[in-house]
Amino acid sequence: MESTLMAAPLDSSKIKVFTGRSNPELAQKVCDHLKVPLGRGRTELFPDGECIVKVDEDVRGRDCYIFQSTCHPTNAHLMELFIWIDCLRRASAKRVTAVIPYFGYARQDRKDEGRVPITAKLVANLLERAGADRVVSVDLHAAQVQGFFDIPVDHLNAGPVLTKWFKTLKLGNKVFVSPDVGNVKRAQAYANMMGGEICIIDKRRKNGSTTEARHIIGDVEGKNVLIVDDMITTAGTVVEACKILKANGVKDIYIAATHGVFAPPAMERLADAPFAKIAVTDTIPMSNRIDPIKDRLIVLSVAELLGEAVARIHRDESVSALFKEDQSA
Amino acid sequence: MESTLMAAPLDSSKIKVFTGRSNPELAQKVCDHLKVPLGRGRTELFPDGECIVKVDEDVRGRDCYIFQSTCHPTNAHLMELFIWIDCLRRASAKRVTAVIPYFGYARQDRKDEGRVPITAKLVANLLERAGADRVVSVDLHAAQVQGFFDIPVDHLNAGPVLTKWFKTLKLGNKVFVSPDVGNVKRAQAYANMMGGEICIIDKRRKNGSTTEARHIIGDVEGKNVLIVDDMITTAGTVVEACKILKANGVKDIYIAATHGVFAPPAMERLADAPFAKIAVTDTIPMSNRIDPIKDRLIVLSVAELLGEAVARIHRDESVSALFKEDQSA
Amino acid sequence: MESTLMAAPLDSSKIKVFTGRSNPELAQKVCDHLKVPLGRGRTELFPDGECIVKVDEDVRGRDCYIFQSTCHPTNAHLMELFIWIDCLRRASAKRVTAVIPYFGYARQDRKDEGRVPITAKLVANLLERAGADRVVSVDLHAAQVQGFFDIPVDHLNAGPVLTKWFKTLKLGNKVFVSPDVGNVKRAQAYANMMGGEICIIDKRRKNGSTTEARHIIGDVEGKNVLIVDDMITTAGTVVEACKILKANGVKDIYIAATHGVFAPPAMERLADAPFAKIAVTDTIPMSNRIDPIKDRLIVLSVAELLGEAVARIHRDESVSALFKEDQSA
Amino acid sequence: MESTLMAAPLDSSKIKVFTGRSNPELAQKVCDHLKVPLGRGRTELFPDGECIVKVDEDVRGRDCYIFQSTCHPTNAHLMELFIWIDCLRRASAKRVTAVIPYFGYARQDRKDEGRVPITAKLVANLLERAGADRVVSVDLHAAQVQGFFDIPVDHLNAGPVLTKWFKTLKLGNKVFVSPDVGNVKRAQAYANMMGGEICIIDKRRKNGSTTEARHIIGDVEGKNVLIVDDMITTAGTVVEACKILKANGVKDIYIAATHGVFAPPAMERLADAPFAKIAVTDTIPMSNRIDPIKDRLIVLSVAELLGEAVARIHRDESVSALFKEDQSA
Amino acid sequence: MESTLMAAPLDSSKIKVFTGRSNPELAQKVCDHLKVPLGRGRTELFPDGECIVKVDEDVRGRDCYIFQSTCHPTNAHLMELFIWIDCLRRASAKRVTAVIPYFGYARQDRKDEGRVPITAKLVANLLERAGADRVVSVDLHAAQVQGFFDIPVDHLNAGPVLTKWFKTLKLGNKVFVSPDVGNVKRAQAYANMMGGEICIIDKRRKNGSTTEARHIIGDVEGKNVLIVDDMITTAGTVVEACKILKANGVKDIYIAATHGVFAPPAMERLADAPFAKIAVTDTIPMSNRIDPIKDRLIVLSVAELLGEAVARIHRDESVSALFKEDQSA
Amino acid sequence: MESTLMAAPLDSSKIKVFTGRSNPELAQKVCDHLKVPLGRGRTELFPDGECIVKVDEDVRGRDCYIFQSTCHPTNAHLMELFIWIDCLRRASAKRVTAVIPYFGYARQDRKDEGRVPITAKLVANLLERAGADRVVSVDLHAAQVQGFFDIPVDHLNAGPVLTKWFKTLKLGNKVFVSPDVGNVKRAQAYANMMGGEICIIDKRRKNGSTTEARHIIGDVEGKNVLIVDDMITTAGTVVEACKILKANGVKDIYIAATHGVFAPPAMERLADAPFAKIAVTDTIPMSNRIDPIKDRLIVLSVAELLGEAVARIHRDESVSALFKEDQSA
Secondary structure (H helix, E strand, C coil), X not given: CXXXXXHCCCCCXXXXXXXXXXXXXXXXXXXXXXXXXXXXXXXXXXXXXXXXXXXXXXXECCEEEEECCCCCCHHHHHHHHHHHHHHHHHCCECEEEEEEXXXXXXXXXXXXXXXXXXXXXXXXXXXXXXXXXXXXXXXCCCHHHHHHCCCCEEEECCXXXXXXXXXXXXXXXXXXXXXXXXXXXXXXXXXXXXXXXXXXXXXXXXXXXXXXXXXXXXXXXXXXXXXXXXXXXXXXXXXXXXXXXXXXXXXXXXXXXEEECCCCCHHHHHHCCCCCEEEXXXXXXXXXXXXXXXXXXXXXXXXXXXXXXXXXXXXXXXCHHHHHHHHHC | CCHHHHHCCCCCCCEEEEECCCCHHHHXXXXXXXXXXXXXXEEEXXXXXXXXXXXXXXXXXXXXXXXXXXCCCHHHHHHHHHHHHHHHHHCCECEEEEEECCCCCCCCCCCCCCCCCCHHHHHHHHHHHHCCCEEEEECXXXXXXXXXXXXXXXXXXXXXXXXXXXXXCCCCCEEEEECCHHHHHHHHHHHHHHCCEEEEEEEEECCCCCCEEEEEECCCCCCEEEEEEEEECCCHHHHHHHHHHHHCCCCCEXXXXXXXXXXXXXXXXXXXXXXXXXXXXXXXXXXXXXXXXXXXXXXXXXXXXXXXXXXXXXCCXXXXXXXXXXXHC | CCHHHHHCCCCCCCEEEXXXXXXXXXXXXXXXXXXXXXXXXXXXXXXXXXXXXXXXXXCEXXXXXXXXXXXXXXXXXXXXXXXXXXXXXXXXXXXXXXXXXXXXXXXXXXXXXXXXXXXXXXXXXXXXXXXXXXXXXXXXXXXXXXXXXXXXXXEECCHHHHHHHHHHCCCCCEEEEXXXXXXXXXXXXXXXXXXXXXXXXXXXXXXXXXXXXXXXXCCCCCCEEEEEEEEECCCHHHHHHHHHHHHCCCCCEXXXXXXXXXXXXXXXXXXXXXXXXXXXXXXXXXXXXXXXXXXXXXXXXXXXXXXXXXXXXXXXXXXXXXXXXXXXX | CCHHHHHCCCCCCCEEEXXXXXXXXXXXXXXXXXXXXXXXXXXXXXXXXXXXXXXXXXXXXXXXXXXXXXXXXXXXXXXXXXXXXXXXXXXXXXXXXXXXXXXXXXXXXXXXXXXCCCHHHHHHHHHHXXXXXXXXXXXXXXXXXXXXXXCCEEEECXXXXXXXXXXXXXXXXXXXXXXXXXXXXXXXXXXXXXXXXXXXXXXXXXXXXXXXXXXEECCCCCCEEEEEEEEXXXXXXXXXXXXXXXXXCCCCEEEEEEEECCCCCHHHXXXXXXXXXXXXXXXXXXXXXXXXXXXCEEEECCHHHHHHHHHHHHCCCCCHHHHXXXXXX | CCHHHHHCCCCCCCEEEEECCCCHHHHHXXXXXXXXXXXXXEEEECCCCCEEEEECCCCECCEEEEEXXXXXXXXXXXXXXXXXXXXXXXXXXXXXXXXXXXXXXXXXXXXXXXXXXXHHHHHXXXXXXXXXXXXXEXXXXXXXXXXXXXXXXXXXXXXXXXXXXXXXXXXXXXXXXXXCHHHHHHHXXXXXXXXXXXXXXXXEECCCCCXXXXXXXXXXXXXXEEEEEEEECCCHHHHHHXXXXXXXXXXXXXXXXXXXXXXXXXXXXXXXXXXXXXXXXCCCCCCHHHHHHCCCEEEECCHHHHHXXXXXXXXXXXXXXXXXXXXXX | CCHHHHHCCXXXXXXEEEECCCCHHHHHHHHHHHCCCECCEEEEECCCCCEEEEECCCCECCEEEEECCCCCCXXXXXXXXXXXXXXXXXXXXXXXXXXXXXXXXXXXXXXXXXXXXXXXXXXXXXXHHHCCCEEEXXXXXXXXXXXXXXXXXXXECCXXXXXXXXXXXXCCCEEEEECCHHHHHHHHHHHHHHCCEEEEEEEEECCCCCCEEEEEECCCCCCEEEEEEEEECCCHHHHHHHHHHHHCCCCXXXXXXXXXXXXXXXXXXXXXXXXXXXXXXXXXXXCHHHHHHCCCEEEECCHXXXXXXXXXXXXXXXXXXXXXXXXHC
């Protein structure tokens, strides 16, 4: 990712970056990177909990970006985002891009059983109906969610951010592990980029019961393990993986995921889990709830990644080119 | 409202009534009135706060009704409603009717200043996009919100429910008051239906300052006052009205509103206000937060009203006919 | 409203202003104000009454404005407007803004009874379907009509134009009257801006009959009265108000309304009514039908207001800013 | 066309036929044929010329048909039709079919030059947007207009009605003439059905001028001529054809067209034209304006044709089958 | 058509011209005329016949043109075109114009019988749904197909290209023939432009059988005949016309059509037909299948016509002006 | 899957099953199972390759199903399907369900690089635009494709059909293999259903080159291997898997996949591959191209599965219930 890209400054009278209430720190960092002020505007709450968006500077004909991670509380953050979009659209913005670093409900992307919703598609439909012209997101749970939209989506890959951290660890004898068989491809991609083997952890129903047993397929003894995933929610799967890996004699365990959701009881689980370090990005803000693991937690920033993407979108430059060099590295 | 309407029972294999989490008691009451079981299905919460809807009985080709008041927390209740609609639609329901006894965000129905949203229209658009085929609601803040929809809306009037209560008070020498000049028409309608005068409370900016003064226009001394409104939110306006009315020598004050939102600090304000009784309906569930006024609070039910409407919609009978007899009464 | 706004001239190769047949004089005045020529193009009638629009200059990639008040004959003016929009859109205009100084059918904005249309919403839908990208209008009957559109609407307030005239009258001891209880808020807004009291005229059903009686609520004796409304149609309500006000001993009566519809029998009624002056704007052209009151009629122009709005829309400048100074004045 | 089709009567509680103001006589005739009462409902005019539609019987879940020929005044009749559709749709009609015996603006079906509208497509779009579910029409000017709709269109052919009349004339030695080279196919179709030759009338620019000359291509001397067209508007073309045919020694001339638009100066032209008889249908009502030719004018009814089509649509029976027997006859 | 139009060169960083696989030669010629390189991108085929489009240069914010004649194999060429449009749209092209020199399925523009599709409208709908912003085409079979689109269509007339060739023949004593009565207007237009008479060939059902007989209406003996049509498919009609014309003693026969579809058995039929020359344009590529008539076949190019249209569209200049001078010539 | 479901016969006057040209044998088998005749209607080809659909029986108000696998030639089969849908919709079918046993282009469900289409979403959009009301498909490559649709999709699982065959093999000591790491979940699901272990085949880039090496992760020696996948296209991956498995000492290899695409050079590859049996279903018709492996190929039918689904959809019964018993088995 070339930082020289910012040689020519953006015209802050033409691009406007606003933020909802879910992750204003990240939006501010992106603005700092872009060297444009964060747009003046805010979400206000009425006593009955309804919210209203007010924009305090003119946006007519401007290229507007509204940042909102749809993390917890997801429903409130989504509605707030829809209202921002409606507000900007009715205020005659030239283009409204919803920047959604963490895209909530992305796991509800299919019907595994009868009579359930496909909420990720619903959210895509509602974003379009509210009036979004484009979407930017990072590491969607399934790449197919991009196809849920008819408007253009720039799907950013935080892999380079995580890989850069991995490399600083200077580990030898590496094995990449997917904690879930649905995600082996991700482990394989890292192994191909950085060298090393892969292994998987198989979760099997025991005969005659509903309890499950896990066992490792592949060779891990004495190796450094890097567990990679797109998100850590309740940390159940990843902590189970740590335990069985340790039981199989691995050396050190490192965990990396783009989105640190850390929903209860993630902290209780992670506090006792036998890993060395865990890295997530700032797509979701970390509050003091991460105290139990703060010594082992690394928070990497996607602000530069998002900033470069926004700059390129604004200037009609290729966003996919952002990732070219990393792939060849 | 003729209860004889229910002479012919509904076929519970053809009509399905479900409820979101905002007001299940009302949905159950409606089902009791309709003599059909409440549909099996529920909203489940994941640890990260995302919700999923699961419907446990077949709805293919059925006429489905999903009850959800979009009261506090409005955003969560709205998203839950959208997800219910998506779920029922994808499950091949013949028709999905969103029954929204209290329609949140209805006051954001216009742009009074630049660069604000029209959230009530946004909500209408999102309901249609999610897949609702019809909407039923009670006493929308502005009747024009009905026009925000392109799908048919049955806009029910809780006036007969409140009027019935008013009549039981057997008050003489009545005057109807609108606490807000935007709502005088409502007071006039009650006065026309029940006899009595109207008065208004004018709120004026004082010269050279932003503080406001209220004074009464019309004759109220020694009279019984009935303050009528569509909703009571923080109770600021209505309590101010009580005070100035008392200061002008009225006899007893009765308050009636369809929707008892009672957002903070409504209870603190009402606890000390000089009124005799206050009546609201159960479009919004009352919790223990109403304790400070529980001796003076009457909660009237719209369950029968909603039930009759649902039955008539299901049977392709006129809903407007529901209100004919009341108007002539 | 700053006329300095026009310091930088518009580029007449980029902005094109056309007019339908309803109010070409107003369109011409706006063009004069904007210092751009009225676009060459016209509506032609075939012998069977069908019309066709022909545009005689290139509009590809231009920012086009089509002026049409949808006053009498409303249906013909609406269809003509739809055809203009279709024509400009198919001719590859960059943007088509429908400028509708008087928006007909705005009063049909709700369903007050069963089985009636919501024609204002229908018109909004048809305008969007025909291909309008934006709408500009003046003093819509209900502000909610703005929400009937999903395209951006610039809703202009002719209040400053009327207020300016009011001030020239240098009246003391003023009272503002709404002829209809549905419109008290408008009278209150004027009272707040210009000083003075408000009163309302209550229209009540007499017991046991359908005839109505009017009486005044509020103190008017010996005062100068300013009756304010958004439109005068058949003048029934306003003339009744004049009579009862005079009967209650008011001094002089002045009437102001944005839209002078003056449908029969408005002129017969007004000819004999006891008011001093009546002011309307030129959103609707006055023909010789106003002869009976021409000595007491003032026609104020909204051309500058519309011209400033068009210039600001074309230049991506704030339209709401147009009204800032007036509110503080 | 089998009249036995009506053996099983329609259930008048399920089918509702309404009429706009353009051709209520035809709608009544169709109802008489269908043996159902004309639906109670009407278009009312306000003093300012706006109209409102009120439906006086319940239409929920009913199969509704609204009859409206969009003849002169076309714009008013179109808007009235859109409003009817909006009204029926919002009143929860199960299906709304617009029956448009004469489809105005059908000739504006292409762009022959730059910067003109395609009004026939616009009208199709507006009908769909207003909420029509189906359309029925008779002899569209171009069959392609059917493709302007995405909703199903039943395009009825009045040919059998005209052919039946032609046969009663018992003419020998026939030649069919298209007055316009764009319509030769229609003449050929009649010639194929009834026997006889065809000829065309060529309209050519004279060298060096814009005046035109007509001459006949084909052999007509001493023959009976049948001029066939879809509509007669100002009668210019058809009267010119009569003159040149007479000048070329034809025997008697008969004219037949589905739609008798008869816009000025049609009557002046036809009054002096040398034809024996002219037949049109009642898709457009004839008023006293046809007096000048009333002795030579035959008005045939399409009521039975439309009635059969409505009955078949209501009963999910084939409409194209209506025309099978006539083709083989 | 002024070639001076190209005085100012196009900016090849803003306009991108791509080609599908149906007619890359024509796209290349247009690029040569425009002096811009053909865009880098291609359709790749997978072994199972599915295709994928890959664009190798950035198109964000660019004005993109994708050339594809939807000639044989029409279905494959259509799907490839839809995929190109989807690809360009998702790659954030500013505008995607589908340039379709030959528009397949254009003859399926109406329902002549029950239960058939209107495929030309379907194709228009699918092009819009895929994301096309504009369409350019040449000599649509029916001009009404333009109205099947809601997006702007530039309908180019290859008439001037054919007329120019006709003039080089320097023929005297000309008669223009439409091989089909549905197309007489086209012959008349040529006759009006170039001088000469017209005649038609009538196709009649013989009494009591389904076989048809053709005869000529109009005077052709000893004349040079120019048969004009929009397309030649299987050549059945045109070859029949040649035969009957020769049998009626015409001198030389010349055939001109915009689109040379030449589907089997066109070549067998034409090889033996008594015409002097046949001219078509390169909207459809000629392969070696034209060998049997290659000595008598003239292929005229529409590259300049298309190039001028593309340049004018890109520069927001009038396309209809392209044809002005030709009409006056 | 209960065959008792068919106890009550379908009413063949209400349900109509048609077939396109891709897999008429399967459609016929489904009709046989449903005991309804295959609908009369067909796709005809014109000499230039355009196709037209003609339906020979009335479909008004009927519940219509059109069968078409979008296998090779995919583009032609897709366009044919769109045309069928357009035809049925315009013929006033009550509901049109596209039954697509094999859904082509399903692998193009994401953007893995810049400037490529998402063709699976495009196809979903085009199906909806053509007018499909529902879709039925079998084993979509990614379950998320279901979410590409806003219309209801019944996604059938051929797993029970394949499992039933697996069980007839009565194999012991089983291991399930996914030939591709993206599909391990499928192998795991089979292992959980039938007992046995899983293993994966890892494909790794060799250092310093683009060639790839495969190695097995997991224990396979001496075991019976069941390779499971959703489709076999060129058979490259599966044949490589066979080789490396054999090299690692497995006993017998069985292959099962829902869709036998068998694109070149699948047959050449499979002919020499060391597997015992390969099973596919008849979602794609097998022609004589399968000769090289016909002794080892088992073709299982999904006709009963599709038939049951169609019957349940027609009768508004649960389709997911079809799979309940299999899961518990």
